[in-house]
Amino acid sequence: MPSNSKYLIVLLGPTGVGKTDLSIILSYQFNAPILSADSRQFYREMRIGTATPSEETLNAAPHHFIGNKSIAERYSCGMFELEALDRLEGIYKTHQSAMLVGGSGLYIDAVCNGIDDFPAPDIDLRKELYQQLSINGIDSLRKQLQTLDPDYYNQVDLKNTQRILKAVEVCLQTGRPFSSFRTQPNKPRSFIPIKIGLNRTRDELYQRINNRVDGMVADGLLAEVKGLYEFKHLNSLNTVGYKEIFDSLDGKITLEEAIELIKRNSRRYAKRQLTWWTRDKEIAWFNPEQANLIIEYTKNRIQNG
Secondary structure (H helix, E strand, C coil): CCCCCCEEEEECCCCCCCHHHHHHHHHHHHCCCCCEECCCCCCCCCCCCCCCCHHHHEEEEEEEEECEEEECCCCCCCHHHHHHHHHHHHHCCCCCCCEEEEHHHHHHHHHHCCCCCCCCCCHHHHHHHHHHHHCCCCCHHHHHHHHHHHHHHHCCCCCCCHHHHHHHHHHHHCCCCHHHHCCCCCCCCEEEEEEEECCCCHHHHHHHHHHHHHHHHHHHHHHHHHHHHCCCCCCCHCCCCCHHHHHHCCCCCCCHHHHHHHHHHHHHHHHHHHHHCCCCCEEEECCCCCHHHHHHHHHHHHHCC
């Protein structure tokens, strides 16, 4: 393999598994700046509820795409793909390796493989679907998606209204399952991805998630969410850790119920993340405590191409 080959060390895994601490070790070991692929940590106003790394951690290695957007800014996976590739081009001028760290599978796929070329939207169909959503609610679209594309239905975040709408729209517009567009050939990249997956036993992972939520509450999650209440309609805030407390502030549930729901919904999110990655056979899986094995594996991949 030519000595000028460039590598992207992709460190992925479910929420709460322990990616942050290991990313610092790997960044130091391979002189690799870190690009975040956590679609919630992009927003600077959402630090506590997204478990944004501490200032000490951020200063321990070069980080990109953390707190770089405002919740009011429109941001998409496609925009992230373009910005991340541009950032990597600059990094590779002085580094052999970079890191992509996070749990947002769609964003990781966008950088490694490119976003599939979906058809241009049908404005009239989109209006009809929004009307259906307004009248019948998200459940009607979920059932429609389950019939049209059961594979994607079993992977998608069923609470993410925009993704459900988009998938149903593409299915109806093209007569093809939405998931079929996500299996097209990968777009060429100037780097070689090295995909490292982190996981733990289910009991250990779920306990870590529960403990992390308790830590967020102790760190001031309630105050953070209260400060964002007037923006609760924004799509960026329609996410675990925020929508549950908004419901509490609206009197729909108690604060104690909201905290338990955050834990439950975070555990469910972790399960969906792992389901997403089962289709990717390029991922080598490790326990986060196996740092030495992960370093050895990565070195061998770089040495052998």
